[in-house]
Amino acid sequence: MIRTPLRPLATIMRARAQGENPELIERENIRKRHEEMRDKARVRAEGRLLVLGVAFLAAFSVIGLRMGALAGSEAAEPRASASGASILAQRADIVDRKGRILATNLETFSLYAQPMQMIDKERVADRLVEIFPDLNKTRLMKDFTGKRKFLWVKKKLSPEQKQLVHDIGDPGLLFGPREMRLYPNGKLAAHVLGGAGFGREGVNAAEVIGVAGVEKTFDDVLRDPANGGRALTLSLDLTIQTATERVLYGGMKLLNAKGAAAVLMDVHTGEVISLVSLPDFDPNERPRPLTKGDAADSPLFNRALQGVYELGSTYKIFTAAQAMELGLVNAETIIDTKGPMKVGGHRIGEFQNKNYGKLSVTDIIVKSSNRGTGRMALEIGPERQQEFLKSLGLFEPTPIEIVEASGGKPLLPARWTDLSAVTVSYGHGLSSTPLHLATAYAAIANGGYLIKPTILKQDGPRLGPRVMSAGVAAESARMLRKVVTEGTASFGEVTGYAVAGKTGTADKPKPTGGYYDDKVINTFASLFPAHDPKYVLVVTLDEPVETSGDEPRRTAGWTAVPVAAEIIERVAPLLGLRPHVEPLALTDITLASH
Structure with a gap:
């Protein structure tokens, strides 16, 4: 960068020859230089403000889009989230030696609540207790009026229960699809099958894991997608x-x-x-294990x-x-x-x-x-x-x-x-x-x-x-x-x-x-x-x-x-065993006339 001298020699000599004050020439040159510097600084500042404005606009646009996406999606239990991990809900059937179902999956719904969205919390609590007698109204009201933004109400619903909850009509009660383990024969072979429960859970899916019996022994096999959902065949005859x-x-x-x-x-x-x-x-x-007494007294x-x-x-x-x-x-x-x-x-x-x-x-x-x-x-x-x-x-x-x-x-x-x-x-x-x-x-x-x-x-x-x-x-x-x-x-x-x-x-x-x-x-x-x-x-x-x-x-x-x-x-x-019948002695046979 070449700077213009503040006191050019030729200009000074010419001014003196004409009887002018050379100091005025220096002050004028200083003024012009300051004006150039100010113009350049203003252009640079305006460029920086423009870049900063564009950055803020992009950031707020991303935040706005994310907020819109969250508002349009269903809520998830915070503790259920796992970064990069999907919940595998599918589980293979268990059948007896003749292919009859002992354990299978059933599509059902879970019930969760967003208290902040509820209109009449006391009415909701009353109706839920009517539908699910095992729920406690005092506990529900404490959860609904507290600081919680999400809470599970029921992990599994029958179609009839889902309809009754739907009829309550409160926007703070929401349903999430999931699969549950079903044993269509009830108590039959209970100690062999054992039972299953939920592992990791989200609003839209739940991990079904074995907790006892063959469900636990073969948990990895039953959950392995590589098996293509092939049923586990037991030696039992139903x-x-x-x-x-x-x-x-x-x-x-x-x-x-x-x-x-x-x-x-x-x-x-x-x-x-x-x-x-x-x-x-x-x-x-499945009942809870005994916490005291003789374990043999538990079913x-x-x-x-x-x-x-x-x-x-x-x-x-x-x-x-x-x-x-x-x-x-x-x-x-x-x-x-x-x-x-x-x-x-x-x-x-x-x-x-x-x-x-x-x-x-x-x-x-x-x-x-x-x-x-x-x-x-x-x-x-x-x-x-x-x-x-x-x-x-x-x-x-x-x-x-x-x-x-x-x-x-x-x-x-x-x-x-x-x-x-x-x-x-x-x-x-x-x-x-x-x-x-x-x-x-x-x-x-x-x-x-x-x-x-x-x-x-x-x-x-x-x-x-x-x-x-x-x-x-x-x-x-x-x-x-x-x-x-x-x-x-x-x-x-x-x-x-x-x-x-x-x-x-x-x-x-x-x-x-x-x-x-x-x-x-x-x-x-x-x-x-x-x-x-x-x-x-x-x-x-x-x-x-x-x-x-x-x-x-x-x-x-x-x-x-x-x-x-x-x-x-x-x-x-x-079992296919034919009875062995001893033949009668001839003396025990009586000839009957026609």
Whole structure:
């Protein structure tokens, strides 16, 4: 930049020659320079103001557009927003082995409120309490008159409830679409399905997540879009589950039992065809867990998977099977069961102080002799006994795909002494679940193979490692058949379907130690048809008592056995089993004349 001199020499000399004052020339040049500088500064300032004005205009335009968009959209719960994360509401169906719906989705609506938009808050509160009796008017008014701009009123509405709320006509009550989990069969198979609830929630969608049962175990699978909404197929049979639940419920009520459980399993595939625990609940309205007291008192408690019980004399067949497997005895070996018998300073007695004398191994099972079983256990020894019971899966939680099963860990003796071996041989001192027992009995029924219980439909047999020889398994099944035809389970006979099984009556332990005198856990573990076992059924009753006689009867033969027989009679035809009818002798046939 070239500056013009304030006192140009030529101009000064010319002014002096003309007699003018040179100071005036300098002042004029200074004035002109200031005017140029002022003009340039004004132009620069006007440019900056223009840019700033354009920026403010753009900013206010963006804010205005955003405010208009928000005003035209529905409100969202502030805590439900998650940046960059969308709520996945879709969930696959759950069906039984024949494709019948056990759990599905239902399109419904949620109800939320914007108190700032309400016209008559007290009237709205009154009407809402009329429609939803579980709501509290005082709490609603506190929320409506407070500072909250958004609040949930109901997460799920029926079509009738939605219409009633719509008829209130207040602009502060709004609806949001969502999907909810529906169990169309109500309480049926509740402990298997478990239930679902809402995870992340927004006004227009809610995340449905599994909270228990197979819903929780297979939560990722059911929610995975990659599966294309393909249904999860369970091994349950809806019809058989219904029949089992009805019979078991009737038996529980008739026998004044506190609770009951039943497990029906395919002995070759491990498929659980029916699994019942009573009392039960409706997964559509899943109750809250107990916060105090015994967890087993809650209807949420799964007695078939979480109920760890001493299952009594049902264990005796395992002792006989192992003794035969080791070559210590055979079915006809005679064992002296006379008393007294003491082990570790403790007296081993029989039921009602009976003294059976010398019995064969088969008769020890038929008559359910504690001393006979105990003497076989001493021959086997604690170490070998543990190995065999462990091979039957009785030391760890069952691997079935229901989340609650992990809580059913068997209770083992702290020290496995000779006394422990004797008491465990007849089902005391080791506690397990009904499903453990069903799995172990399946090994006898299928020829000696351990199977893995599963709640998923299988394509064919899934036999595991061999735990006993086929001959021992067959001989054990024959012993169990005699328990029904000649022994303690005589009420278990079902016409046309040969039933084999073993009863178990175990005194119920007190929480403080020791056992009750008048409370028992009764179990009947059965397999049918006995000549070619295909299914195992275990029925367990908590504190049953049969009162039709002069004195109350609490043994499994009077309680669990008749209930199991009724279940088998109902479900065997549904399982496709044809009744076996013995032909009449010719002497019983009468020729009738035409």
